[in-house]
Amino acid sequence: MKKLFELLKQDFWKNNAIFVQMLGLCPTLAVTSSAVNALGLSIATTCILTLTNTMVSLLRKIILPEVRIPVYVLLIASLVTCTQIIMEAFTYTLYEALGIFIALIATNCIIIGRAEAYASKNNVVMSFFDGLFVGLGYTFVLVIIGSIREIIGKGTWFKGLDQLLGFRYADTYLTVLDSDKTLLIAILPPGAFITLGLLIAFKNFVDLKILKTRTE
Amino acid sequence: MKFLLESSPHDRNESSQTSVIMLMIIVGLIPAVIMHIYCFGLGLLWHLLISCPLAALVESVCLKLRGYSAVKGMKDFSIQVTAVIYCLAIPPYLSLGLTAAGIIFATVIVKQCFGGLGQNTFNPAMAAYIFLLVSAPNAMNNWNTVDSHTKYSLADSYYLVTGQEDRINNFDAATAATPLGEFKIDKSSNVLSRNHINSDPLPEIRNFIQQNPMVAMNIAYLFGGILLMLFGYVSTSQPVTFLLVAFGFALLYGYLGKVYEFPAIAPIEHLLIGATMMGAFFIITDPVSSPTTVAGRIVSAALIAFFVITIRTFGNYPDAVAFGALLGNSFNPLINKLIVPARFGSKEKI
Structure with missing residues (x-):
């Protein structure tokens, strides 16, 4: 249990896939123009990450080390294809909104990175939780970036929840800012870079403060 | 021993100090400020009144966070030059919230994030202008035409920049895109040939300014x-x-x-x-x-x-x-x- 907690701390904060390792930045910057898009993509990525970690860990003794990378790619690609088809069936509007980025989860460095760095060396249970925790860290960051960009750029929060949960939730969103007080730049590409940069700076600032209080 | 790092010029000559140069540039902008107020009304005053103190405040907070002396950074007036140029660049009756957002962007992101005075790759005033142009394209292209607003009082112009047009008595502002946009659409309009020759030069000049504020x-x-x-x-x-x-x-x-x-x-x-x-x-x-x-x-x-x-x-x-x-x-x-x-x-x- 203690080991698991340590893993959570590492994956979620200390070695956060985006804030610290800065992996998978392309989808992070591209789909976070709204909180719902960010949430949708990060849930899909978390599922795939957990599944691939588990499967790689299960098969780690059978896979020959010489051909491990192609085998991982094959595993990841087949799982991504399954996810894509499932999303096309159940959340079609979100599937449309995310577009190419669902298929591109296969090329997300976080997934092959965790398969290579963690799942191929650890047992199934730990690998499962590692995938889940890294995915949660990824979701956390993506939803924050998506929320900030949506609130500043469009003035709403979680608009378009119907894409994720069905038509009944079409009007379930918060209006934070009036539409004439928004800054459009936040939902344009420069906004993604600025928001991510400021968040990384903020994370480092928090870490520094924690370190200072500990050493004192 | 700790040495103080300072950006050039290191010369202790009175006239080449950063603060003196920056102040002189502000002095050089005074004709433009006066002409701007004459042509476009008092909106600029409110922008300056908001931007200059805000820029100084944000700059000193940033310097403090970066571990420098907050007062020293404010003494060189470089951010004030940025603020004045920025206020002259934006439309005279832009809402004050947008003005503040622009000046904060210029100071924090464009200037201090790149390392402060002497380090910023991009011109902060122009970067802030583009920031607003991309963020609020409608408001940024809305330059009031000349005829109506010179008669607004200081209070009226305050209502305009805070979006309370309804509080102005007989509000009759006509708004138009910047003249450059007009040229794109209507090629035949020609700035320099609009005025007619009069015998008396002074009304002639006033007329010319009112017709060609740009x-x-x-x-x-x-x-x-x-x-x-x-x-x-x-x-x-x-x-x-x-x-x-x-x-x-x-x-x-x-x-x-x-x-x-x-x-x-x-x-x-x-x-x-x-x-x-x-x-x-x-x-x-x-x-x-x-x-x-x-x-x-x-x-x-x-x-x-x-x-x-x-x-x-x-x-x-x-x-x-x-x-x-x-x-x-x-x-x-x-x-x-x-x-x-x-x-x-x-x-x-x-």
Whole structure:
């Protein structure tokens, strides 16, 4: 249990896939123009990450080390294809909104990175939780970036929840800012870079403060 | 022992201190400020009143967070120059919230995130202008036309910048896009031929200013800029190169426009409308965001002139000085690398 907690701390904060390792930045910057898009993509990525970690860990003794990378790619690609088809069936509007980025989860460095760095060396249970925790860290960051960009750029929060949960939730969103007080730049590409940069700076600032209080 | 790091000039000569240079540039902007208020009303005052203290406050907070002395950074007035140029660039009755957002962007992201005075790659005032142009395109293209607003009182202009138009008695502002946009649509309108010759010069001048506020603004910038140039606070090479190259490209595009039939503005109009003079004397001469050598500065000025005229002729945005300046700024590291002066004492170039 203690080991698991340590893993959570590492994956979620200390070695956060985006804030610290800065992996998978392309989808992070591209789909976070709204909180719902960010949430949708990060849930899909978390599922795939957990599944691939588990499967790689299960098969780690059978896979020959010489051909491990192609085998991982094959595993990841087949799982991504399954996810894509499932999303096309159940959340079609979100599937449309995310577009190419669902298929591109296969090329997300976080997934092959965790398969290579963690799942191929650890047992199934730990690998499962590692995938889940890294995915949660990824979701956390993506939803924050998506929320900030949506609130500043469009003035709403979680608009378009119907894409994720069905038509009944079409009007379930918060209006934070009036539409004439928004800054459009936040939902344009420069906004993604600025928001991510400021968040990384903020994370480092928090870490520094924690370190200072500990050493004192 | 801890040494104090300070950006150049290190000379203790009174007139070459950063604060003196910056103050002189603000003095050089005074003709433009007066002309702006005369042409567009009192909106500018409110923008200045918000931007200057806010810029100083944000700058000192940033310096404090970065571990520097907050007062020392404010004493060089560089952020005040940014604030004044920025206020002159934005529409006179823009809402104050947007103004504040722009100045915060200029100070925090464009200036302090890049390392503060002497380190910023891009011109903060122009970056903030583009930030607003991209963020709120409608508000940023909304320049009130000249006839109506000069009669607004200070209170009325306050209602305008805070979005309370309904509180003004007999509100009759007519708004229009910047004149440069007009030229794109209606090629036949010609700034310089609108006025009619009168015998009495004074009403004639007043009339001219009211009909061509952009031209009047450019002449004000030119006047302030030449004064600064004479006293040596602004380099001569950059504005002269910029204006000459801009004129040359305007001639070229005018000729090409006739041959290939696309709308092109006459060269003299290129120099006298939009932000040409402001760019020439106050933006591209920014010592921080221009190359370090004189030759490099000339190359950079020519490059910006080319960008400005090209974007104006073929682009969709009404004025191009901000985009041209930032594009030119992004070439600075390359220019600094390619154009290296001879080492002190040797004749060969490195």
